[in-house]
Amino acid sequence: MVAHRYGNALFALAKEKNVREELLAELLEMKKALAEEPQLMVFLTSKQIEPGVRREVIEKLAASSSELAANLLRMLFDYGRIxxxxxxxxxxVRLNDSFENTVRATVTTAIPLAEEQKDRLTSAFAKIVGANKIILDERVDPSVIGGAILRSNDYVYDGSLKLKIARIRRMLLK
Structure with missing residues (x-):
């Protein structure tokens, strides 16, 4: 609920100020930094650390951010929602993807895909889901054996050899 309200307001403001794409790139970098340094969020939310010290860190983060991102950081901190x-x-990101008709998907294969394979896969998947753009997150998992497993929010395609072998095994055991 909180994410929806704040995300909608932020997206509407970014569109209004014509900085939607720039803010997206900045927020994705912020998300990456939070994932790489999980202790930062622990620090920012810790009640054992003085609010003034935590505020200084927020201000340092805000100083290297755009106006919208800096205001978001300050507001979330002030309202206890950091x-x-x-x-x-x-x-x-979800709202931006919807606006751009972009679908984010994860493809899992036994070995890394060649660029040509990725291009064919994204092109075919874009037609299936009716998207303008597909952003692929590649994962390598040798247990897939061969083929690919493609997942997005609304779609799962399992064309792995692992699944095919499991189906054959179930048929043989009947």
Whole structure:
């Protein structure tokens, strides 16, 4: 609920100020930094650390941010909602993807895909889901054996050899 309200307001403001794409890039970097340094959020939300010390860190982060991102950080800190930053960023990304008709998907294969394979996969998947753009997150998992597993929010395609072998095994055991 909080993420939806703040994400919608942030997205509307970014569109109004014509900084939607720039803010998206900045928020994705922020999300990446939070994932790489989980102790930062622990620090910012800790009641054992003086609010003034935590405020100084927020101000340092804000100083290297755009006006919108800096205002978001300050507001979330002031309202005691800084712990919701990650989900608010996720909501902003979702709204932006919807606006751009972009679908984010994860592809899992036994070995890394060649660029040509990725291009064919994204092109075919874009047609299936009716998207303008597909952003692929590649994962390598040798247990897939061969083929690919493609997942997005609304779609799962499992074309792995692992699944095919499991199906054959179930048929043989009947």
């Amino acid at each position: 712990a919701d930053l990650d989900v608010i960023i996720t909501e902003y």
